[in-house]
Structure formats: structure tokens, C-alpha cells
Amino acid sequence: MSRCKVILLVALGAWACYMWGFDRSPMGEDCQKSISPEKKYYATMCFITHETFSEQPFNIVDYVFVARLYDNKDNKLLVITTFDSPVPDFIWGKDYLLLQRGDGDGSEFTLPPSLMDRILANRPRLVPLRQTWSKYERID
16 A cells, blocks of 8 residues: 555544544524423533524524533533524423424434434544523522
């Protein structure tokens, strides 16, 4: 195998490890917290950015969020997702958590979280996870 192919394979391997081996989700800001009715879980939802779409006759604004689900007993991160929604909200059910009113992709957590969700949520981060809380709902 030529030297160029070896270098290319090593570079591709490093890229694949970075893409699938590390949590690259945005931090978010103005975070809100909600605790499940049975106090077993709590979730945070943090604002990332917004996108404006000019579709006649309306201008549609779509807000993008990152949401995290934690075990309330030991504060362990269980699930993480990003989603967009014009109307974000915490809606707890017996075996789910909806993160918005209406339909949307990636805006629902099943309870209890699957093994794959737990594995993906606990990938190492390249930078520490810091969240800024909104002045309306602060976690101390």
C-alpha cells in the first residue's frame, strides 16, 4: 500500500472518530428546565439560533433548540437532541416527553431512554458543557 493511501486512511479514520466519537452539540443559551411529574427526570431546553423563511404571504421564523434529558437522582445526562420549533414547550407524558406543540423532527424523548440514546448522549465533549440559564427560570 502506498504512503499516500495510508495517510488518507489515517485521516479518514481520525475524521470518523471525531464525527461519531465526540458530542458536538451546541451549548445553547437562555435555557429552561422542566421536571417530570413523578420527579424521576428533568429536561433542559436551550435556544441556539433562529431561521427566517420568506414565504409569501407570510414570513416564517423557525427557532432552533438543543434539549437534554437528565436523571433527576444523579444528574446523569441520558439523551440529547437538537430540533426546530416555532412553539417550544415541555409536555410530559407517561412514557414520553414532547418538546414542542405540534409536529416536528427530533422533538420527542421516549421514557425510559433507549440504550443507544444513552450511549450517544454520553460521548466525550471536546469542550466542557456549560449552560446559561434564562432570568426567568434558573437552576442553582
